[in-house]
Amino acid sequence: MNKKENVFPKDFLWGGATAANQCEGAYDVGGKGVSTADCITAGDLKTPRQIVYPLDPKQNYPSHEAIDFYHHYKEDIKLFSEMGFKVYRMSIAWTRIYPNGDELVPNKEGIAFYKNVFKELKKYHIEPLVTLSHYEAPIGLMNKFNGWASRKMIDCYVKYATTCFSEFKDYVTHWLTFNEINISMMGFGDFMSLDMKPQGRMAMMPSSKDPKLVTTRFNALHYQFVASAKAVAIAHTINPNNKVGCMIAGNMSYPYTCSPSDVFKNNFQMEVGNFYCGDVMVRGDYSPIGKRFLAEQNVKLDYTKEDSAILKRGIVDFYSFSYYMSGCVSTDPEVLKSVGNMMFGVKNPYIKASEYGWGIDPTGLRTYLDMVYARYHIPLMVVENGLGTNDELTKDHKVHDTYRVEYLKAHVKAMEEAIKDGVDLMGYTWWGPIDLVSASTGEMKKRYGFIYVDKNNDGSGTLARYKKDSFEEYKKIIKANGSIID
Numbered sequence: 001m002n003k004k005e006n007v008f009p010k011d012f013l014w015g016g017a018t019a020a021n022q023c024e025g026a027y028d029v030g031g032k033g034v035s036t037a038d039c040i041t042a043g044d045l046k047t048p049r050q051i052v053y054p055l056d057p058k059q060n061y062p063s064h065e066a067i068d069f070y071h072h073y074k075e076d077i078k079l080f081s082e083m084g085f086k087v088y089r090m091s092i093a094w095t096r097i098y099p100n101g102d103e104l105v106p107n108k109e110g111i112a113f114y115k116n117v118f119k120e121l122k123k124y125h126i127e128p129l130v131t132l133s134h135y136e137a138p139i140g141l142m143n144k145f146n147g148w149a150s151r152k153m154i155d156c157y158v159k160y161a162t163t164c165f166s167e168f169k170d171y172v173t174h175w176l177t178f179n180e181i182n183i184s185m186m187g188f189g190d191f192m193s194l195d196m197k198p199q200g201r202m203a204m205m206p207s208s209k210d211p212k213l214v215t216t217r218f219n220a221l222h223y224q225f226v227a228s229a230k231a232v233a234i235a236h237t238i239n240p241n242n243k244v245g246c247m248i249a250g251n252m253s254y255p256y257t258c259s260p261s262d263v264f265k266n267n268f269q270m271e272v273g274n275f276y277c278g279d280v281m282v283r284g285d286y287s288p289i290g291k292r293f294l295a296e297q298n299v300k301l302d303y304t305k306e307d308s309a310i311l312k313r314g315i316v317d318f319y320s321f322s323y324y325m326s327g328c329v330s331t332d333p334e335v336l337k338s339v340g341n342m343m344f345g346v347k348n349p350y351i352k353a354s355e356y357g358w359g360i361d362p363t364g365l366r367t368y369l370d371m372v373y374a375r376y377h378i379p380l381m382v383v384e385n386g387l388g389t390n391d392e393l394t395k396d397h398k399v400h401d402t403y404r405v406e407y408l409k410a411h412v413k414a415m416e417e418a419i420k421d422g423v424d425l426m427g428y429t430w431w432g433p434i435d436l437v438s439a440s441t442g443e444m445k446k447r448y449g450f451i452y453v454d455k456n457n458d459g460s461g462t463l464a465r466y467k468k469d470s471f472e473e474y475k476k477i478i479k480a481n482g483s484i485i486d
Contacts, residue, residue, distance in 0.1 A: 007419045008482035013127065013426060016080060016433025016450075017089035017384055019134040019179070021063045023436040024093060026070035030109040033099025036147075036195050037063050037136035042442040042457060045356065049442040051191055051198040053139070060459060062437040062444070067453045068463055073117050075465065076434055079451055081124035083471060084478035088126050089383050089429040090117070091134035091179070094160055101138030101156050106163050118171035128172050129383070129429065131247065132161050132231070134179040135439065137195040147195030148184075148220035151302065154227045161231040165238045173241050176383070177228035180249035180322060182277040184221040194220045211298060218299045225280045226307050229314025243317040246281035247383060248274060250323040252364040253345045256330035266329035269345075275375065282319060282376050284312035318426060319376055322384030323411075326351070326364035355389055356446060362410040369418035369425065379426045385411055386431040388438060388446040391468065399452050399468035408470065409484055412477060430474070434465070450474050 021037035028034075034055065042060040043049035052059050069076060080088055094101070096110030121128050137147060145152050161177070183189040190196045194217065228246070235242040251273035255262035271289050279287040285308070286294075294301065327345030335346060351359045365385070373380055387407040391399045408430070419425050435449035443457045450471040455461035477484060 006481055006483040007416055009419075009426075010481070012481060013087040013129075013381070013428070014478040014482075015085040015087035015089065015126070015129075015427070015429045016083075016431070017129075017429035018069070018091075018432045018434070018436055019131070019439075020091045020093040020096075021066070021134065021136045021437075022439060023066050023069040023432070023434070025064065025066040025068040027061075027064040029070065030096065030113055031099060031107040032093065032110060033095035033101075034139045035063075035093060035095045035136040036139060036142060036191060039139065040192075040442060044441055044443045044445065044457060049440075053198065062442050062459075065459065066437050067435065067455055070113070072463065072465070074120055076451070077117075077120045077124060077126065079465065079467070079471075080433060081126060083433070083450065083475045085124075085126045085433075086478070087129050087174075087427055087429060088121055089129040089131065089176075091131040092164060093136060094133065095136070095138050097163055098138060098156075098160055100140030101160075102140060102144065106167075111163075111167050114168065115171070118168060122171060127174065129174040129176065129427075130164070130168070130172050131176040131179050132164060133157070133177065135192050142195050142197055146197050148223050149194070149196050149216050151223050153195075154223055154230065157227040158230050158234065161227075162234050162238075165231075165235050165242070169239045173239065173243060175235060175242060175244045176247045176320060177231050177244060177316075178224055179247050181221070181224060181228070181247065181281070182249050182251070182273065184217065184224060185273075185276065190217060194224075196220065214297055215299045218294060218297075219302050221277075222301050222303060222307070225277075226310055228281060228316075229284075229310045232314040232316060233310075245318040245320045245381065246278065246316045248278055248319070248321040250274065250321040250365075250368050252323065252326040252361070252368045253329050254326065254348065256328040256332070256335060256346060259331070261331040262329060265331050269329055270371075274372070278319065278372070278376070280311060281316050282378060284315045316378075318379040318381060319372060320381040320383040321368070321372070322431070323365050323368060323382060324385065324431075325353075325358040326361040327359060354387060356441075358388070360387070360407060360410075362407075362414040365411055366414040366418045366421070369415070369423045370421050373418075373423040377424075379424045381425070381427045381429075382415065383427075383429045384431040385428070386448040388448045390445055391435075391447045391452060393452055393454075393466065397452075397466045399466065399470075401468050401470045404450075404468070404470045405473045408474065408477070412482055412484060416482060433474075 039053040041050045184193040255266040276290040434451040435447045435453040438446040452466040454464040
């Protein structure tokens with residue numbers, strides 16, 4: 001067996017990614033305030049997650065303990081180091097820094113906690129990649145302003161971001177402003193991403209096309225663009241070595257047939273789904289198709305001349321994204337009924353799907369990388385990619401997850417081909433390297449990690465950590481810098 005030619009850059013950032021609200025736990029410890037994520041109940045494939053606020057002690061809120069990274073971070077980071085991580089993508093919980101969101105001074109305990117995490121990462125020569133806003137904001141700001149529906153959120157976010165850039169400047173030089181910011185374009189992003197008040201007890205993923213709500217939604221997203229751009233400029237001022245990226249949920253789809261209507265609809269969906277946000281954050285302006293998209297929905301943005309200057313001044317340094325699956329787009333109502341709708345369109349008959357119905361398509365990752373790089377010509381980074389499925393822990397605490405290894409290797413191969421295509425790819429962080437709470441279903445049973453955590457959907461478990469077979473396989477890949485041995 002011969003080792004393949006290595007095409008990955010020598011300084012390629014291999015690692016893993018998590019979010020505070022899905023792994024940290026300790027939701028009311030260390031002065032932390034209640035976040036929007038703390039109000040979403042557990043669920044499963046058959047039971048949708050619910051937004052229940054005020055907090056109800058009878059409900060199971062998985063973020064409240066999660067996998068308790070807050071008290072296990074030293075153990076977990078040591079395991080990441082054992083795999084050979086060069087980078088660890090993590091998020092900061094806004095409510096650990098400003099519990100209510102409008103305090104005049106930050107919470108010292110929260111700052112101390114993250115400094116300790118960064119020191120532990122530095123001990124193992126792991127670089128942190130920090131997401132400032134990953135699907136959580138202070139409930140106080142939701143109550144006060146209706147979240148991002150108000151322009152006043154911009155100043156609150158900028159104050160929070162500035163605090164982070166200043167307090168952690170000795171530890172962090174790679175930042176992301178908002179996680180999967182294009183999720184804000186969808187109905188379920190109203191609460192999860194835009195932090196707007198829920199209408200009583202409601203499903204986490206509502207689907208409302210009320211014209212007033214649509215206008216509010218896209219203005220709220222605009223305010224996030226302005227906040228991000230302001231943060232980028234401040235980050236560069238505080239530390240010229242700072243690199244700040246956008247983070248997009250990679251929408252990869254194909255026309256279901258070669259019918260011109262299917263092809264056009266798919267092209268339009270790809271354009272709006274990926275580049276409506278990408279163009280604003282990378283180029284500093286809305287695309288022509290983006291403007292038409294808004295006009296056709298009768299959305300008028302609260303877009304000032306000052307905003308225009310801010311967006312142009314605060315363009316990002318790199319483009320990062322999540323990629324899990326692909327779908328198909330059809331204009332045929334009968335196809336939509338018979339094949340079944342998914343988040344990214346209808347099911348693709350040419351690819352296999354996970355037990356959760358997510359189409360496994362590594363070629364789609366290569367296609368997406370090529371497409372985005374051709375448009376922007378700035379460094380790219382895959383900051384979420386992974387396979388969520390039900391793992392079986394044996395009596396001797398082993399998990400033989402060959403399916404995850406196959407998925408991993410196929411997507412590393414896709415990145416290798418994209419690099420050969422000329423893509424400037426700076427890193428890859430698997431979601432998530434350790435089992436954590438699933439954002440979509442709110443369960444532990446849907447596992448992603450190379451590390452198994454003894455935690456069940458009902459909250460029971462010892463929280464003990466065990467290495468899966470995939471742990472050793474990822475370790476080999478990192479050691480070989482992506483040169484997978486056949």
